[in-house]
Amino acid sequence: MQQKAPRSGLVLGAGALALSLTLTACGDAQEAADTPAQGDTVTVETDYGTVEIPADPQRIVALEFGTEVVLEAGIEPVGVIEPVATLYTAEEFEQLSTYPVVQSASLEINMEAIAEAQPDLIIGGVRVESHDEYVGIREDLEKIAPTVFFDFDGAGSGLRNMTLELSRVVGDGERAEAEQQRFEERVEEISTAYADQLADTTFALVFGVDGEFAVVNTNAWGGEILHTLGAKQSKAQQPAGENFAAFYSYEEIDELSDADVIFYETDAQENPDPFTEALLEQKLWQSLPAVEAGQVHPLRYSAARTYAQANIVLDQIEEVLKGL
Template sequence: MKQQTSPRGAVATGAGALALVLTLTACGGGRADDAAQDAAQAGETVSVETDYGTVDIPADPQRVVALEFGTEVVLEAGIEPVGVIEPVATLYTAEEFEKLSQYPVVQSASLELNLEAIAEARPDLIIGGVRVESHDEYAATREDLEQIAPTVFYDFDGAGAGLRDMTLELSRAVGDGERATEEQERFDSRVEEIRTTYADQLADTTFAVVFGSDGEFAVDNTNAWGGEILDTLGARQTEAQRAAGENFAAFYSYEEIDQLSDADVIFYETDAAGQPDPFTEALLDQELWQDLPAVEAGQSHPLRYSAARTYAQANTVLDQVEEVLADL
C-alpha cells in the first residue's frame, strides 16, 4: 500500500548516541531555550494512560515531535511540530507536503530514529503510533525517548478502525480531542445515514477496492483500508476478497483480472492528491481491465485516503462512496 508501513524500524540507540542525547538535553542551547524549558516544566500537567504505562504530559504542549502516525494528528490540530517523520509525498496533498517539508526530520521513512535530532528539537511532548506486533521493540525505544521528553505511544491492530481510534487518542494527547471526537461521531452518524439512504444500492451492488503491485494487483479485504469502510456500510463485496483469508488483501496476476467480473463498482486507490501510483496505473492500462463490466459501464473510480489514518480522512472516504452511490 502507499503508506509508511514497515513493520519494524531501526532505532539509533547506541551508548554514544544516547550519551549525546542526555548531554544535549541537560545542557540545552542557551538561556532562551532554558527559559522556555523552565516555563514548560512549571506548567500544568495531566496524566494519560497509554499502552506503555501512565505518562504525565503538558496540559498544553507547545513543542511536539510527531513520529510515525503522529503527523496527521498535528496537521489536523493545526500544530507546528518541532520534529517529524520524513514525509512521503503520496500520503499528503501538495500543500501539506510542502508544509511538512519545512520541519526538522527526526525519523526516516524507514522508521529509524535520530535521537540527537529529537533532543536538539527540545520537545515537551513526543507522540507516535505503534503496530501491536512491534510493542516490545517500542517499549525499549520509549525508555530512551522519555529521557528527552514525555512520550505517548499507543498501539493499534489492523488497518481500519483500530488505526483511526489510535490517532484519536493521540489527538486527545495534543489537546485536539474535541475536534477529533466530533469527526469520529460524524463518521458513525454518516455510516448510519448512508446505510439507510442508499440501502437498495448497497444491497444490489457488488463493490471492490483494488490497488496495483509489482506486476500484479490486490483486492482489499473487509478487514482493511477501503474494504473495511465498505464493510462498515454493509456493502456487498467481490468474491475475489475470499482468497485473502485473514490477510489484508488478496493478490492476483494480471491474467486473473477477470476475478473482478462480479464487481459492479470498482474503486482503485490513489495518493492524497487523487493520483494512482505507477503500479496502479499499469493495472488500469491492462486490456483485461478495460474489458471488465464495471469499467465498461463507467463504474471505475479513484479513492483517496483508502488507508484512512484519522476519522477526518475516513469521512472523506465516505464522501467519495456516497457520491458514487447517489448515481447508481
C-alpha cells in the first residue's frame, strides 16, 4: 500500500474564508437595491484584498471552479476554463462548449483571450497552496477587469463554501444559500431516520487507479459526506491518515472485506472511468461480501463542488439506505 498526492483539481481539508458585500452605489438606496443602475459597484473582501466589482455584472469570465457557479446561476459567461466532459452532464458539456475558452484544462490562463472577451468580472477558486502563484496572476487579470479569487482548503465543505461565496458575488447567493441550508437539514434528517442502518452498516467509497485502487478517506469527497451523516466506514481508509485516500494493489482488494456497502465513483454522466471499470472486473473484487450481496453502487458527484451537487450525493446515499 502507498500514499499519493491528491488528484488534479481537488485537495483535502475543510474551511473557507467569508465574503462580505457592501453596496457603495450612488443615488437612491432603495432603487439601487431593487435594480442596480449602470456604474453601481459592490465592495468584496477576498483572500487577495478588497475588490470593487459591478453590482450587476453582465460579462463574466469563469476560471477554474467558477464554471459550476455560473451554470447553476443560469449565467452565460463570456469565457470559461476548457470543459472536461467527466465533470458535467452531456447537456452542460454541450452548453459550455459554445463559450470561448480562456483557460486550458491544464490550468494555463490565456490573458489575450480574456482581454478579447471584454469581461466586467472575472471569478475563480484557488487551492490554498497555490495562493502565492495566483497573487501575480490576479494582478495581471485586474488590468483587464475586477477579479475575485477565493482560496479553499478542502475537498469537502471548504470547497463547497468557496463556490458558495462565488455564487454570492455573481448575484446568485440566495439560491446557493438555500442549497446549503437544504444540505444541512437533510444531513440531520437522514442521520435521524436511518440511524440504525448507519450504525450497523460498514461503508466504503472507492475509485480505480492504474493497476491499483483507492479507498476515499473520511475527510474528502463522498467519504466526507458519509462521515457527516455518521456512517461507519471501512478500516481500509484508516491508513490514509490525513491524506485524501489510501491506495492498494489489486492483490489487496480483500482489505474491503469488512464493507457491507461499497460505493464507487463515477463521472457526472454516471460512467466509471476505465481504471474503476478495471477494478470492478477483478476476480478478487467479485468475491467481496458487498459484491456478493449486491451492495455495490455508483456515486455521482462524489467530488461535489457545490451544495447543489452535494444534495445529489445525499439523494443517492439515501436510496441505498432505504434498501438496507
